[in-house]
Amino acid sequence: DAGVTQSPTHLIKTRGQHVTLRCSPISGHKSVSWYQQVLGQGPQFIFQYYEKEERGRGNFPDRFSARQFPNYSSELNVNALLLGDSALYLCASSPRTGEGQYFGPGTRLTVT
Amino acid sequence: RKEVEQDPGPFNVPEGATVAFNCTYSNSASQSFFWYRQDCRKEPKLLMSVYSSGNEDGRFTAQLNRASQYISLLIRDSKLSDSATYLCVVNVNSGYALNFGKGTSLLVTP
Numbered sequence: 726d727a728g729v730t731q732s733p734t735h736l737i738k739t740r741g742q743h744v745t746l747r748c749s750p751i752s753g754h755k756s757v758s759w760y761q762q763v764l765g766q767g768p769q770f771i772f773q774y775y776e777k778e779e780r781g782r783g784n785f786p787d788r789f790s791a792r793q794f795p796n797y798s799s800e801l802n803v804n805a806l807l808l809g810d811s812a813l814y815l816c817a818s819s820p821r822t823g824e825g826q827y828f829g830p831g832t833r834l835t836v837t
Numbered sequence: 838r839k840e841v842e843q844d845p846g847p848f849n850v851p852e853g854a855t856v857a858f859n860c861t862y863s864n865s866a867s868q869s870f871f872w873y874r875q876d877c878r879k880e881p882k883l884l885m886s887v888y889s890s891g892n893e894d895g896r897f898t899a900q901l902n903r904a905s906q907y908i909s910l911l912i913r914d915s916k917l918s919d920s921a922t923y924l925c926v927v928n929v930n931s932g933y934a935l936n937f938g939k940g941t942s943l944l945v946t947p
Contacts, residue, residue: 758934767841767924767937768881781933815880817935823928825871826935828880 727752729829731816737835738806746801746832750818756780757799758826759791760815768815774799775821803834811836840864843925843938851946854915858941860908860925869928870901872910874921875940881924884910915945 730749738744750757756775760768770783774793788804797818803810813833817826843860850856862870870887885892887899887908898911908925922940929936 760935765939767939768935770934770936773933783934823869825869825883825886827883830880 729816729818729827731814731829731832733832734830735833735835737837739837740806740808742806743802743804744806744834746803746814746816746834747798748801748816748818748829749798750816751827754818754820754827755797756819756821756826757793757797758817758819759799759801760817760828761785762813762815762831763811771801806836808836810834839938840929840936841925841927841938843941845939845941847942847944849944849946850915852915852917854945855911855913856915856943857912858910858923858925858943860910860938862906862908862925862927862936864927864929864936865906867906867927867929870899870908871926871928871935872897872899872908873924873926873937875924876921881937884923912943915943917945917947919943920945 758773759771762768772791773781777793791801793799813831815831817828819826872884873881874884875881887901891900896913900909924940925938927936
């Protein structure tokens with residue numbers, strides 16, 4: 726079975742620009758979560774969606790937004806990029822909330 | 838205080854050694870517990886869930902002490918391929934988010 730897929734794998738943007746990251750969950754998984762990981766730290770929770778509804782939001786500014794589509798794929802949008810947004814953005818899926826989550830390979834975003 | 842705390846290491850051990858990692862969490866309402874493994878510049882991979890009764894998966898044993906809010910991972914007969922960062926993970930708020938520790942780095946040497 727295919728795992729979680731994310732696109733693009735790498736991205737370079739300039740401060741102030743906008744970025745859209747995409748994620749397709751494992752088939753049958755209805756929950757998608759987004760995490761940000763900076764070097765030397767564990768992943769930090771950004772959003773969780775379940776059945777197309779936002780179920781949780783981490784401590785991130787309103788510049789970060791997300792949505793989940795009817796096929797359970799998801800997009801993470803970040804507006805007005807800052808240098809500090811440079812990180813690995815990870816998408817994870819699970820069959821239900823409360824269970825272990827399975828991560829995609831991530832999108833490595835560099836903001837210059 | 839961080840929600841999940843781990844000793845960052847690094848732990849350098851020879852092949853065949855037994856190594857243990859510890860983790861503490863601050864939220865007594867935490868409901869689910871996991872260990873993840875992360876290789877350099879790769880995504881975290883679920884290693885095992887952690888149950889109150891303790892559980893074992895091959896060379897790996899996980900323990901949970903809810904009273905002390907403490908989680909452990911024991912790796913027996915270490916292999917070179919076990920070299921990675923091990924992340925302690927706690928799930929609160931009815932499963933909305935995973936809270937990760939910073940990770941413990943393990944290097945297994947020949």
